[in-house]
Structures are given as C-alpha cells and as structure tokens.
Amino acid sequence: MPKDTFFNLSGEKRQHILNILLEEFAENDYKNVSVARIVNRAGIAKGSFYQYFEDKKDCYLYLLGLAMQEKMSFLRQSLPPDTTPGVFHTLRWLLKAGVGFEFSNPWLSQISYRAVLDDVPLPEETKALIRSGSMQYFNQLVQKGMKEGDIAPDIDPGVAAFAFNAVFMNLGSYIMERLKIAPSSLLENGQGALTSPKAQTLIDDAIRVLENGLAPRPRAAEE
Amino acid sequence: MPKDTFFNLSGEKRQHILNILLEEFAENDYKNVSVARIVNRAGIAKGSFYQYFEDKKDCYLYLLGLAMQEKMSFLRQSLPPDTTPGVFHTLRWLLKAGVGFEFSNPWLSQISYRAVLDDVPLPEETKALIRSGSMQYFNQLVQKGMKEGDIAPDIDPGVAAFAFNAVFMNLGSYIMERLKIAPSSLLENGQGALTSPKAQTLIDDAIRVLENGLAPRPRAAEE
C-alpha cells in the first residue's frame, strides 16, 4: 500500500505522478520499469518516490490493484441485470464492456494484461488466480448456456469457454489495430473511439461468430 | 546476424550452444536473459559469445528468425496440397500443425510467443509485423473461403480471420493447461502428447465451433 504521503498529495500532483506511473508500468515490464526514469519524468526527487511507496513492488501492486478494481467496477456497471435471457446477450454486453474498458483505460488494461504474461513479483498462485479469473467466469456462463439450451451440449464446455475467452482477451487489440487507433489517442477520447459504428459492427460480428459456432445446430445432419 | 565465427563452429559445438541459447531465451524475458549464465552453461568464454554474435540483441534476433523460419517450414510441410477442398479442412490441418509445432518445439514456440508479448528490443513496427504475420495468412484463407462459399459472406472478413487467429494462437496453451502437460515433458515426447485422443478431441471441437460460427447459415432465419 502506498503511504499516506501519497494520498495526501494535492489532487493535481498526485494525478500527475499517477499518470506517469501508469504509463511506465503499462509500457514496460516490471523489471524494466526504472524508478530513476519515473522520478525524472515526474520531476520529483528519488527520495520522494520512497516517501510515497514502500518500494517499487508496493507501487506496482497498487497500480495492479487499481487496474483490477477499476475494471471490475467498469464491467459491473456495464452488465445487464442478471435476468436477461440468453447467454449471448450477456456475452455481448460483456464483450462490449471489456473492449470499452480497454479503450477508455488503455494503461490500466495493459497493466493487468502484463500481470498475466510478465515476470511480475506476484506469488505464482496469485498469477494463476488472475489468469483463471475470466476463464472461470466464462465456464459458468457456458454451463448456464448449456442448461438453457443456448449452447450445443455436444461441445466440450471447456473449449467453449476457451473460445469466449480467446475472443474476449484479444478483440480490443484487434479493433484498435484494425481501426488504426493509436493508444495515445485513446487517452483523450476513449469511449468515443469505441462507440463508432465501425467498432460496434466488428464486435457484433465477433459475437455472431461465437453464437453461430456454439448454438445448437438444427436437427439436420451435417459434416 | 551472427558472425561467421559462429557458423564456422563444428556442428556439434554449435548445436550445443544453440540448445542453451534456445532454452535461455525461451525461459526468460529478454531482459532477464543473462549472457553470463549462457556462457557458463555453454562452457565458453564470455568473449566468445561476442565473437559469435554482435551483441545480445543480435543473438536474440537470430533465434527469433530461426523460430519463425522453423515454424513456417514445419507448417508448410504439414499443409495438405492446395487443391484440398474446403477452407475448414485447411484450417483443421493448420490448427493441428500449429499445436503440433508448439508441442514438438516448445522453446522455439515460446520465443516467438515472447516476441509479441515481452518487452523485446524490436522497433514497434517489427513487432506489429510479427503479430500480423499469421493474420495475413488467415486473411487469405478467409477470402478463399468466401469465394468458395465455405464462409458466410455477411461476416466481416477481418473478424473471421481474427477468430481463426485468436484460436490458433492460444489453443496450444489451453490444451497444455487443460491436459496438465508440463512444458518440460514435451522435450522428450512432443508429438506423443499431441496425438492423444483427448488432445485431438479438443482440437476438433475448437474447429467445429469455428466452422459452425463462420459457415453460411441455411436460408431460415435464426436468433
């Protein structure tokens, strides 16, 4: 946990530092993040960094916590009431929210992305937890979908969840690349980019693929 | 490019060094790869490393090139004659070959995997190039599929290729995790693990999802 000194900072200064921290930790491996570079860019003294944070790890864990917490609250806010019928409705909401978060918080996204992939000072279990986080959610979703007849019962449920997850994790990047959106441009206008009709179409198409791929097929034989 | 001195090495010695390089670069971040560790394990002098390679980066780029080239040739070898009908047949071949490569060359796979994810000393464009490498192939495949009527014409072709790619890139890891296969066990028995019926089933299921998701739907309305 950051020390009180960090939270006591004037909102403006804290935000300034936070922005630099986010950028550094988003753009670099944990190992490659340099405290010296941070303090230089932030225009603060080396010692100040250590008045705000226990150490580099403390700083990182704070940002990671922030990322996960923000993502959770963003998703929760975007999810439809649980009563909505059909897992694909849920999925559509979720996918849009996920991409939405990635667009409006590219740094936080990147930080939580790295938590899974990078060599990061987390107990291996914690990394596993984070990694399996979305998979578990998708597993539940698939179970529900099968019970309700939205998903074909003869598909391995794990593979179905895998497909959900693979699309969920990568669609944001794909859209950004496809629409040639520079990450930097997102900082000023995150949601804007997402709500473009083009982005919406791409998301919808991706969902259609999953929906058709997983929905029970009509009685007729095939292949 | 490695210097001539490296290629002039006796095949045996070069292979010995190569193995150690592959393992080091597969198991560690670029930043965490230690030249000192390499030369120790390889039993060569530090100076020798720099007589073989310009520097660490040169060495890395060589291995990365090797990885991509080997993967290409592995896939090319595994692909059916171009005359095979149906893109999903091609896709099935490809997916199996891709997973097969991952299973029989875990180090090379890991190295090319890291090229996309890690902080690696590549110009951003080069990283983009690698990232889009398979995408381009899938784009062609989708175009062909649409022309031949295997893929629904009302789906965005990019999204279709994206779906192919997302599954292609992650299926290997998923299977390894699902079947609890340790990477180390692959070194001795790569293909073996893949040919297990369980692995085959998972791959087949994944293809079925894509096939159903992308195939043209019968005239009847749905959703």
Next chain:
Amino acid sequence: MPKDTFFNLSGEKRQHILNILLEEFAENDYKNVSVARIVNRAGIAKGSFYQYFEDKKDCYLYLLGLAMQEKMSFLRQSLPPDTTPGVFHTLRWLLKAGVGFEFSNPWLSQISYRAVLDDVPLPEETKALIRSGSMQYFNQLVQKGMKEGDIAPDIDPGVAAFAFNAVFMNLGSYIMERLKIAPSSLLENGQGALTSPKAQTLIDDAIRVLENGLAPRPRAAEE
C-alpha cells in the same frame, strides 16, 4: 550545543527525549544511530529534532559531554576526602565508584566507551583527549603514591598509571560478563547488582593484584 529550544522544553518532555537519545546512542554505533528511529520513538517531528539540535553530531556531542560530566560528578561524590591515607585506598574507592557508575548508568557508560572505540565524528585529538582523560588522573595518583611511598619508585610511573587505567576501564565489563548480568537488567537495579558479595570480591581481588604489583617490594632481592 543543543539550541535553546531544547532546554526550554518542559522538564518531562526533555527527559523523555533524553532517555531515548541515550538509549539509541548507547546501543548503536554513531553511524547506525538513526534520526528517523529517534523521532519515531520519541513521538516528535523530524523537524523538531533539528530545532533542538544543530544536527546529529551536535546531539551526539551533547550526550557525550553529559556522560563525561555525570561520570565525573558521580566519581567526585564517591571519592573519600583527599586526606585519606594511601593511594590504594583511593584506588579502591575509585574502582568501586567506576564500576558503580557503569552499573547504575549503563547508557552513559556505553556512550563514553564508544567515544574511544567507535568511529565517531571527533577530531582525532579530541578522541586522544578523552582517552587520556582518566590517564591523567591516574598519573597524578601515581605521583602521589610514589611520594608517599605506597608505590615502588623503580616502576615507570606511566606504566603504573596504565595498569590502573587498564583495570579501571575494563573491570566493569568483566564483572558483568563473569556474573552474567544483562545490561538491560541494570536499568532497574543498577547498584543492587554491584553490592552483591561476589562483585565486591572480584573488585577487591583486582585491587589486591594492583596493590601487590605496585607496592614497593621488601629489601630482599628479586627475580
């Protein structure tokens, strides 16, 4: 010298701070004394420390002066009237008083002890001065002893004073180690430990050694 602000402090608060300072400087090397630890333990602001003292060195010198002054006044108080006959009587008094001081003021003792041994920010001359402090007293004592016939005239007076001093400086530690007295236990019951018969016997034996060693030998030949 501490600033006025320190002496203007309420007696209670000043004593509180003083106790903590004494403990810190007694238990740690000068270099290892941490201003941060001091102000934490004392419950004062870091800035306050610098309002009381010029700097760490100023603080240290104050405590050192205190230690020497207290020791002096303790010894002076314990000494018999100057009229007492026989330097060994004086010495016995002195030795007991010295050990007594060490037992009842372990912190102050330790601080002046460190002044000689530790790497302390004193000009080398000052350290020499402190070191020679007690020596000078013993030199006078020896001169007196020789005049009065208590000390053999054929012994180098400096060596005699040296012997006094060597015993004087180290006897306290020896007794503490011998009787397995923990320094911490002294804080509550300093004099008690000293007045034990065992301690008295050890002190008496040490004096007998010096007395016999320095007293003029009977006319008989020797060695």
Next chain:
Amino acid sequence: MPKDTFFNLSGEKRQHILNILLEEFAENDYKNVSVARIVNRAGIAKGSFYQYFEDKKDCYLYLLGLAMQEKMSFLRQSLPPDTTPGVFHTLRWLLKAGVGFEFSNPWLSQISYRAVLDDVPLPEETKALIRSGSMQYFNQLVQKGMKEGDIAPDIDPGVAAFAFNAVFMNLGSYIMERLKIAPSSLLENGQGALTSPKAQTLIDDAIRVLENGLAPRPRAAEE
C-alpha cells in the same frame, strides 16, 4: 573467499589493492567502509571489486581471516618452547610478541580489534569466540601458574586472567601513545620502533607489575 581473479592478480597490483583494503577496514567501521572509496583510491573499476570479491562481506572476512592467521603465526613463531619454566616467562614472551605484532602489523591488528568491538557481520557466536580467544588462553596460563606455584592461590583465577588480558590488549596502544609513534610510521619500520630500549623497558615494567601483583606473597603479614 575472494575469487581466483584476486589471487591471479600480479603480485604488485594485488599488494596495492590489499594495502588499500587493509587501511580502509582498519580505519573504518565495517559499515563505514565504502566500496566506492576503495575503488577510487585503488584506481580500479567498481566492477573489478566484485570480480575479486563476492561482496563487501566476503572482502571483510578475508581480511579478518588474514589478520587472525597472521597474528597466530606471528605469535607461534615468537613463543618459547613449552618447556620454559615459569608462567611469567611465557607471559613476557607473549606480551612482547603481542606488542610486536601490533607494531609490525598495525592494520591487521586494528582489523581484528574491530572484530570484537564493532558491529560486524559475524554470527554472534563467532564474535564471542574471538572475544574469548585470548581470555581462554590466559585462563589456562593462570591455572598452570597456580599449579606451579607462580601465582598466589588465594587470588580469583578469573581476575588474574582478566589482569593479564587487560594489559595484553592495551599495552601496545599505550606504548604507541607514550612514545608518540604515529601508526603511519609503523608501516615502514614496525619492528624497529618496538626494539627501542624505551619500549622494552615499558614492557618489562608492565610485566613486573603483573608478576609482583600475582606472585604468592611471602609469609609476612600484608595490608
């Protein structure tokens, strides 16, 4: 243990570095020894220090080992055959050898001196071992002396050993101060200073004090 690289250094360079190390560790607390200062003074690169030594502690332990080993071999060489009669003969030899070592190896002396007094990275047991080293030897000597009738049986043996030790540990410094010998002058001419008649007289006097102080007193009454 220093690495081979240190021992492979040309004798000249190794000696140069060794001298600087000895001086630094003799003149400063372990904590106050600065690797940066060492490499500056020695004119070598920071990295070189770490090619010679594992770390600062490794370097220190090497010097300490050297000090103890050199002292042992110096003393062993100076001791008379065990058959010499009389503990005071032994003591005379020992004292002269001890002072002799201090004069000819002032840095090594200082380093082993610090091992007992300073905050040094040694397990507490090791420190106790070093500390009790000479005391144990003196305890044996006293026992022997009592058995052979050289030491009065009514003196506490521990106090007798303490007296030996107190003189043994401090006589060298006293003589240096008394004869105004600067430590630096010893480097060029250690033994010379010691063999001066003045120094010899002082040592002899100190022994006479101990001898008379501890020897059994004639039947006549005393005190």
Next chain:
DNA sequence: GATGAATGAGTATTCATTCAT
C-alpha cells in the same frame, strides 16, 4: 515552535560489453 514532505548525495551490487593477452 512544531510539523513532516521534499531533497539528493550516498549505499552496495549487477551486467552487457570491450580489449589486452
């Protein structure tokens, strides 16, 4: 007079790279 955040020179240690042998 009290506060505690800000400072920056200082610490030990690492490691890719060079270069004399």
Next chain:
DNA sequence: GATGAATGAATACTCATTCAT
C-alpha cells in the same frame, strides 16, 4: 579464434538535512 579480467553506467534503496506550511 579463444579467453576472462576490466569497465562503468545502471539498478533499487537509504537517510541526514532542509524548508514551506
């Protein structure tokens, strides 16, 4: 061509001291 010692800029982190509030 092979060697491995030498290099020095880089790393995270500490702490006595200052100074604005």
